[in-house]
Amino acid sequence: MSDNYCKGNIFSQLPDASQREVFEPLSQSTFTHIERIVTQGQVTPEGEWYNQARAEWVLLLQGRARLRFASGDVVELNVGDHIEIPAHCKHRVDWTDENEVTLWLAMHYD
Amino acid sequence: MSDNYCKGNIFSQLPDASQREVFEPLSQSTFTHIERIVTQGQVTPEGEWYNQARAEWVLLLQGRARLRFASGDVVELNVGDHIEIPAHCKHRVDWTDENEVTLWLAMHYD
Numbered sequence: 639m640s641d642n643y644c645k646g647n648i649f650s651q652l653p654d655a656s657q658r659e660v661f662e663p664l665s666q667s668t669f670t671h672i673e674r675i676v677t678q679g680q681v682t683p684e685g686e687w688y689n690q691a692r693a694e695w696v697l698l699l700q701g702r703a704r705l706r707f708a709s710g711d712v713v714e715l716n717v718g719d720h721i722e723i724p725a726h727c728k729h730r731v732d733w734t735d736e737n738e739v740t741l742w743l744a745m746h747y748d
Numbered sequence: 749m750s751d752n753y754c755k756g757n758i759f760s761q762l763p764d765a766s767q768r769e770v771f772e773p774l775s776q777s778t779f780t781h782i783e784r785i786v787t788q789g790q791v792t793p794e795g796e797w798y799n800q801a802r803a804e805w806v807l808l809l810q811g812r813a814r815l816r817f818a819s820g821d822v823v824e825l826n827v828g829d830h831i832e833i834p835a836h837c838k839h840r841v842d843w844t845d846e847n848e849v850t851l852w853l854a855m856h857y858d
Contacts (some may be wrong), residue, residue: 642834643817649806665805669779670857672805695775695782696775697758697853707753718759722775724752730858743807745855747780 648699652676652739669748677703679736687728692746694723701740706732749787750846750854762786762849779858787813789846797838811850816842 646664653660655678665672671692682688687708697720705713705721708728713721723729734740756774763770765788775782792798795829797818807830815823815831823831833839841854844850 642824643821643837643839644832645823646830647826647828648830664830665803667803667857670855672855693775693777711753713753713755716757718757719754720758720774722754727753729753743853744783745780747777747857 646676649741650745652741655680655739664743671746673744673746675742675744676742677701677731677734677742678738679734680731681733682730687730689726689728690723690746691725692748693725695745695747696721696723697743699741699743701738702735703731703740703742704733708731758784759851762851764786765790765849766780774853778858781856783854783856785852785854787811787841787844787849787850787852789844791840791843792840797840799836800833800856801835802858803835805855805857806831806833807853809851809853811848811856812845813850813852816840 647712653676655676659680660676662674663671664674698715700717703715705715706729712732763786765786769790770786770822772784773781774784808825808827810827815825816839822842
């Protein structure tokens with residue numbers, strides 16, 4: 639039995655993301671990576687796509703964002719919205735609010 | 749490439765948990781299970797422990813709860829608190845608020 643539980647608060651001690659997007663690992667296992675992402679206006683560089691080997695489940699906890707898929711679909715994300723993105727489903731972060739922090743919980747998994 | 753992304757809102761259409769705790773799957777893969785749990789006053793039956801084969805990462809999104817570990821530790825959870833519970837780390841839900849809904853996001857993974 640292990641008792642090494644580990645506690646934190648997702649809204650606490652948010653890093654300054656005014657200059658760059660900040661990725662912070664929350665938990666890591668062989669098949670899974672959970673991270674907190676703090677964004678403030680950053681987007682995926684024009685013409686680039688995320689094309690990830692792993693599936694991703696992402697939950698927007700604060701702020702607002704917009705994703706764009708290679709299919710042409712555009713998805714607005716507000717607080718509480720979650721989206722499951724299959725592996726190799728090409729997408730990009732098209733817009734995030736410059737005037738407030740956008741906080742994401744992302745889980746990457748095989 | 750797959751474009752079968754799947755969107756929802758974690759705070760929407762909360763089921764009635766006044767009679768029983770409600771577990772709803774959000775995403776499932778070989779090594780991972782993500783679920784939404786809605787609780788309203790329910791606790792783990794007295795003398796019983798969760799002793800899970802998988803690690804669990806849980807985030808409390810609404811309400812309040814208290815976990816108890818077999819080690820004797822007691823952990824209060826408020827909005828935004830997350831806790832990583834290793835596989836086979838015996839624990840129980842000791843208390844949840846009867847007067848409001850407690851909303852959890854749980855990720856179980858190998």
